[in-house]
Amino acid sequence: MIGAGSAGCVVANRLSESPGRRVTLLDDGPELAPGQVPTGISGPNFFEAMAEPGRLHDDLIARRNPATEPSLYQRGRGVGGSSAVNAMVALQGDPAIYRGWGWHDADDAFARVLLETSLAAPDEVGGVSRALLDADERARPVPLTRRNGARVTSAEAYLWPVLDRANLTVRPRARVASILVDGTVAVGVRLADGTIEPADRVVVCAGAIHSPALLLRSGITIAGIGEGLQDHPAAVFTLQLNSGVDQDQRGLAISALLETQVHGDFGADTIQLLAMDSVGTGPDTAGLGAVMIALMTPTSRAGTVTIDSSGHPVIDFCLLHDERDVQALAAGVEQALEVLSRPPFAQIVDAIYIDAEGTMATSLNDPQALASWLRSASGDYVHASSTCAMGTVVDDQFAVEGYRNLFVCDASVFPTIPDVNTHLPTTMLAERFALGR
Template sequence: MNTYDYVVVGAGSAGCVLAARLSEDPGTRVALIEAGGADTAQDIHVPAAFSRLFKSDLDWDLDSEPEPGIGGRRAYLPRGKVLGGCSSINAMIYIRGNRADYDGWAAAGAEGWSYDDVLPYFRRSEDNTRGADAFHGTGGPLTVSDSRSNHPLVTSFVEAAVKAGHPRNDDFNGGSQLGVGPYQLTQRDGLRCSTSVAFLHPALERPNLTVVTGARADRVVIENGRATGVEVTRDSGTEVITAGREVILSAGAYGSPKLLMLSGIGPAAALTALGIEVVADLPVGEGLQDHYMTMLNFRTDTESLMTAASPDNAALLQGEGRGPLTSNVGEAGGFFHSRDGLTAPDLQFHMAPVLFHQEGLGAVTEHGFAFGPCVLAPTSRGRVTLRSDRPDAAPRITHNYLTTDEDRAALVAGIRIALDIAAQAPAAEVITGPYDVPDSDSDADLLAWAQRSGMTLYHPTSTCAIGPVVDPRLRVHGVEGLRVVDASVFPSVPRANTNAPTVMAAEQAADLIKGAAR
């Protein structure tokens, strides 16, 4: 059967949530389309192995165009091509963002997306092992837990940061985001808890849910101004999967705008130049935002995660759900102000008890650790455009990292904070030398180092934003029966690792869609 009530494109962080929630109604037929395959690879579920998934067949393995703000380098952009999407290949950090993010969205016209509006959806999805309170939920599908690794190098970083004058914070999703501490993770019994594991797997036996893997979505079929289905290509050929009620795009901040533009929804002049008939002239692909991160790498004599993949540690993981292989690598971090007068943090730190360099692709041949800041509230804006009208062609992606004075100043200030933390005991006591750090503490050297060594923090958003492209109910302007539900709809990138906000958005969207069907 190729006809369903809802056709969801992309079985990632949002798509798995939507498919599970919409198929709760046994009278509703749901199809979930995914270009990748099943999430059965062992490295998906071993938390410390996540970087082994980079540039594998589970990764879309995208690259940006030459980025003008970082010396013309192309940025490597991993994205999950597997059930669970990026939640199957990410570092599992559970951060919601700041109240100011969501209240800012609502104030700018995103009705229903204030902090008080979205908090119930965060809580609904969550099963926090610490228990329920005003900020946290229990009983939801998504397990949120403390790290079972607790690496001593991470403890050294947190203690050094506190000694440098930063407050300890054991709950970045509570009353205050500022300070340093360990991250909570989307893990269950020490293993990855992706949205596929949490939401999709329990729903797979429902007869009204069909999951189609190995299927590339080529375009949305639009008839008389209404989305009626999705044209997909797989080994058996090209076919149309028909949607009786709605088509929902959950292909991410790069994939959803690409698919809209291939379907004739986007900047009219650009589409016409590629011979694509214009259905709706909208600024699809504009407003791209991301968190640009730098990681200072230091050598150490303390055993790092480099030696985590031992038979003993594998037995610990498999038998007891603990040990170094449960590490998400970015075990701790913090939120900071780069300057006085800010009402919300503009810097976020991540700390890894292992060397993490060359965009996470560098070989680890000696013990070390890495930590550093990202620009949390960037003012730089990029875009996603089509390379051609071919569905199998990767889009052109330009983030314009560090192209504003504000972003450059914030990152330089963040690197200074990192150097100050590194100079404090006990971090200073475990450092045996630099591995990849700035040449000096001058502004020029700090910026030059950031431009040559920085990388994405894997948080692209805002290319199909509420306002310009979709309404607050996530319906695409000018086309009936078509929504976008993923991080591309965020009006701005949250002050957060974006997986938790994406799950929240899908939870709210499921209610919006169900309400529209009644």
Template sequence: MRTAIVVGAGTSGAIVARRLADAGVEVTLIEAGGYDSNPAIHDPSRAGELWHSADDWDFFTVPQEHAAGRRLHLPRGKVTGGSHALNAMIWVRGAASDYDSWERAGATGWGWDAVEPVYDAIENDLLPVTDDYALSPIQASIIDAAVEEGLPHNPDYNGGTLDGVSQQQVTIRDGRRVNTWMTYAQPIADRLTIVTGREVHSVIVESGRAVGVRLGEGVDAEELRAEEVILSAGAIGSPVILLRSGIGPADELSALGIPVVVDSPSVGKNLHDHLLSPVIFTTERPVGPPQTGVSVTQSHLFWRSRDGLAEPDTQPIHFSVPMWGDLEPRGDDGFTLMAGLVTPYSRGALTLSGPDLADPPLIDLAALEDERDVAALAASVRQCRRIGAQPALAEQWGAMEVYPGPEVSDADVEDWVRRTAITYHHQVGTCRMGSDAEAVVDSTLRVRGVEGLSVIDASVIPTVPTGNTNAPAAMIGERGANFLLGR
């Protein structure tokens, strides 16, 4: 029987494991974290509790020169379900042009005509995607205020046009989170060999072929072998494993004493992410605390910050709570219009600080390095300020802007953005696919230079789509499994 190891039980990995097992492959699924027993995972109102928890890898960037020298927290799921166990469950396909641009850049066969049927199948098969839920009163008013600001109401942003304000389409059923681990892998757990709580150090490569993985290191080291190795550890985890395996930029590996297996200069490069910046309001009319089974975000919008753009470049996300973060709380109740940048020009890189599991990756998003990113995010902040001042919020709720606040003029918003920008949780690009010699994987997601090794997750995305990346990660999982099975 054909054997395979899948590293990572997140969005892509759970799908790959299921599809291979259904085809008769003997699959070992490895998850560095534990099972999703934390009740906060399953209640959409408690997602904020998961950051910095045992279920979060709790990554931080290096100090970001263009974001006020801050180290940005990058929550990533260290649990069955991966980051889909921590996120806001928002389902966004993105724009058709996103995928057509992938193909034009060398990702052969990844245009919209190829990926659209995969989205259709996912949404009609094992993963519920719905907007059939009651809006919280504050969320309904936020949508009304956005329309008062001049935005169209878009009843289906996944229907071909992103522009406008919309109720979010989410993977929630009966007030509980649903992710691909729960619907793809967990139901067939008896047909998988599942290893939890063990971190993969590296891939074992012999005579140019991947033959297994090394779990742990030192006295706890263990080798597992299989005919195929699939890395689905995400845009941070997958390149880290490749680098520790000797697959990456030769000069960087040699400097750390890691024997070079394949000189692949793009591993860890092309790192980019969507960014958010908060606009926070308190209210005279009580919004109230989060309600069990109800997400604290139910609406968002897509908007073009300047003329001439082919697609929206901003995606504010709206929260029914004040998202103070590192800011000083100024009240117990309110809401947040979180300005969002979704077409970043800045590109960073991920490198190793050492060859061992305990050596943290050096993650540099180069956040806001490109002035166009600052301009777009600042424009989104200004728009969120205007929305909060519309009658549906200012009059009906007594909404008052407390951050940035009246002391920050619209002209000073660029500085606000640099001081407050945070991740939108959408890192991609570090194992870029393409047809050029420097692409990490080819268009079938096979690692160049190593037989029997694939990367199937958001790290292969060459340019981040216009919107949340969970849906693209699921689509990549389905397509990657088909490539492995010769379909």
């Protein structure tokens, strides 16, 4: 198995339930062992988790849209994968979406999920989240993958309880260079140090960026690999907070959000407003908060993951490629501005900025200005998805079309991006993979 992230931890646990099966789980990055979790990972601020050494793939550069310069795309690295650095938001999504894909066992798969969740304690809810909860009755505290105030990673939930299984080996710092294929049959992997690991079956769980890159690097070039890349397009308002927010008690980075529907010529879409009580780790982020506005049901599917001549992923999201997505996100931004004008925000916010240069949100005063800002300044929500889509690259048993003993199971397999943050849906997807195997 390749990749010990949200999906890989689940699959390793479930496959090794059968004592006759020997499972080896390889990951490029560092170990995450019981009793040795870095404080940044267990703590309340996911920016601190991302700052832990070796926990991000720091060489992934992505273009969000034609108007912006490519920049780092965050992906978790090491045992736990992105579950060890994410913002811990745990949402299931609209069951109708899974049923629409023919996943009638999604409820069963969710019922098997071992991740624990809890809401923030009252004294952990920061000023921006509190303002959102007070400003709008649709806002709600969000379930987080935490227990007793500490993050629960997929490694803790799925690997740690079974580390004593004689048939399970977890190998951190083992980067897979390519999958070995004999004709159309997967027979093992080659590590970056040249070691060859033979296998009867290869399950690729390297995530929506690295899985397609790995397949392409291995000479597997069936149609659709790396195509249809999606993320949730998002715009951010940075809030200059006043003394109404206690800076010594910032609380959790994320603890509340608001989901709303927008309607128009573009159709009907779901928007998420995410309150952010932290925007980073540096001293320059003190006194700042944010509200992120994300389009959770994008139409655009023009994004791609390809590889360069050295086999490294080349990521082009083409966010907002479809004009309907620009209009839907603009409608969400208008709702956000209205919510931000209400007293709970007015009491704690001195200024609302739309960029790092300090341009004020009041500059978005007409539809053209708003659309143009979105086209040039919107970004992703770190929810890459659908680059080895089921029905195109893999069949409904997660097997790569046309190949034997080769499977993909991670966020790349979603037929289209789920309408919520992707960690819990990816965990469910991996439980589906294991059902009946």
